[in-house]
Amino acid sequence: MTLIGKLKSWAKLLKMNVLMIWFATKNPQTPWLPKAICIFIVAYALSPIDLIPDFIPILGYVDDLVLLPILIWMAITLIPNSIILESRIRADLWLIQNQSKPKSYLGVLIVVIIWLLMIWLAYLLING
Secondary structure (H helix, E strand, O other): OOHHHHHHHHHHHHHHHHHHHHHHHHOOOOOHHHHHHHHHHHHHHOOOOOOOOOOOOOHHHHHHHHHHHHHHHHHHHHOOHHHHHHHHHHHHHHHHHHOOOOOOHHHHHHHHHHHHHHHHHHHHHHHO
C-alpha cells in the first residue's frame, strides 16, 4: 500500500472513531468520566474551527495528527467494550445512511473561549 493509501485509510479510521465516540456519548450506560472525555473530543473534533489553525506550518496539524488520536485512544480504553461495539455499529450505519459528519457548535464555543483567554493573557503579560 502506498503512503497516500495508508494516510487515506488512517483518516477514514479516525473519522469512524470520532463518530463511534459521538454515539458513545449518547449511550446512558457510558460512565461519566469517559463520557466527559468523549464530549470534549467530539466537540473539538467536529468543530468547524481548530484550536491551532491548519495554515500554521507544522503546528497546524499537530492537534489533528497527535492530540486527537491520543484522546481517542484514551476514550476507547475507558469505555466498556459492549458500548464500543454498539457505537461502532451505529457509526457504520450513520456513514452508510448520511455520508456526512455531524457538526459541533459546542466545539466552536470551546475553541473561541480558549482563543479569547489566550488573547486576554497575552494582553495582561504585555501591559502587566
